[in-house]
Amino acid sequence: MQALWNLLKYLRPYWMFAIIGPLFMCLEVAMDLMQPMLMQHIIDNGIATGDHSYVVKMSILLLAAALIGLFGGLACSIYSTKAAVNFATDIRQELFARIEQFSARNTDEIRTGKLITITTNDVSSVQMALLMTLKVFVRSPLLFIGSVIIVFVSARDFFPILIVLIPLLAIVNWYFMKHAGRLFRKVQETVDRINTKLQENLAGIRVVKAFGRQEYEKTGFAAINHDLTNINRRANQMMMGLMPVMLFLVNIGIVAALWMGVIKVEQGTSEVGVILAFINYLTITLNALISSSHVLMVISRAFPSAERIKQVLDTVPDIQESQEAYRPEKIKGNIEFRNVDFSYSKNGEYVLKEISFKANGGEKIGIIGTIGSGKSTLMKLIPRLYDVDRGEICIDGRNIKEYGLRQLRVAIGFIPQKASVFSGTIMDNLQYGKDDVSKEEAVFASSAANAMEFIEKLDGEFEHVLTQGGSNLSGGQKQRLSIARALVRKPPILILDDSTSAVDALSEKAILHSLQEEYKDSTTFIISSKISSVMKADRIIVMEDGRIVGMGTHRELVATNSVYQEIYRTQGGKEESVHESGRYETSWQ
């Protein structure tokens, strides 16, 4: 409730629409309430007395009331929709902006699937709640109260029927709504499960196919879908069941009114028109009650949605820029890790322990180690994808936390393990690395990444359009494009996180050679599981179990470091080559 209330601040810019809409609705309600009264007069004072001119006059009035009501209803729809749609647009925009600020840790905590559901379904749910409130929630109570008052004033003889019927209708309504509400909440939870399953499957569609798991996934999806069908059926049946029960009660009211009416007309204490008007007001009361409960249902379904939206909006990104951020013109790229410890979960086990090393500007550093030893994690700390728990990381002698986040990240060309390519042209993807990239720069970076060779063969070359996720490129082509994107801005710091794993040996050799020759000034880290990819580096860091267990040139490590020797041996390196390492074929030459 509180969460939904808090979201109303997004309605502030559209408060005029939110007021004008319901005002027009009041006009429609007034006209709707007037119509049974006009009918009553037509019957009792016109038809019954044979006064035709009165009938014509009142009929014109009735038509005018209907037209004004129609205008009020349409205008209310236009303004209420404007308010609700803009309100939802702003919330969605704010959510997106907040999610963009999230650190990797934040997104680890609130899962991606959930973030998608929140930004789409949950925002739609609060939009619908607002729209219904502005349209129906104003209309129904007004119609209800108006009908009760009019019956009390003009058809008091029949008022006791209302007194008995309204509490009965309210109790039945409450009973159905309570149960349907519980079921609809379950529907929402099941839709969440469907979305998560769908997202996971779409992201991993190739793996599903490659492992021939379609049937297994289909069965898993069918189970959740079946749950959704069941729960949806029960919720909707509950809602549908309400209508006949309510109509039954109203019909009893109508029979009672007719019975009473016949007696009173015979006694001459009432007129036919009054009975007709009462029946009309009874129907209006019923409709008002039913639509109010529908709106209440929509609003109650928006409560959990608002909570989830609030959870995202209230999440403080745990990577913050310092108040007086340092924004240097140029970064040289001297990097130092000082006694760094890091854990993914607060109070969890450290995956990096007591990490200390220095990399000088322009130095080429290889990083190798056992699986899960923390190589990628180590590099994710430099652009502050995660913040260290203890110790500090300095660039050009300053703690990275003092830098403006943009300055820091723009200075780093980060090429992650899994190449992410966006839909758009090849050039659009390169512009992601540098807004104003020129054709020459694009060609230079693409050549260095050994990507020109395939770009030249594409239709339209740099203007070739990539489908979502670059699915019309091969794994190796995506990796080369993602390397070119990082190289295009000639960053002072380059991080290649196993980013040549899908590239053939010759291309990898060419890429590493270009890095050595064309990007001399960039401090470059190359994470690889292959010794051939790092052996020509100025220095190699060897990692095991979150610690640095060796550092030196290939020659030094082969001679002294047992972990490195083991990796070297498993990759075909010979003991005797310990002192003549140049014989091992390297990708750098």
Ligand SMILES: Nc1ncnc2c1ncn2[C@@H]1O[C@H](COP(=O)(O)OP(=O)(O)OP(=O)(O)O)[C@@H](O)[C@H]1O
């Ligand atoms: N987002 C994450 N949340 C929690 N733990 C993580 C996360 N990413 C990695 N880890 C854990 O941190 C440890 C180090 O992982 P990291 O990816 O840095 O290793 P790596 O040496 O790069 O491995 P590989 O050679 O397989 O790429 C592993 O135990 C891994 O399970």
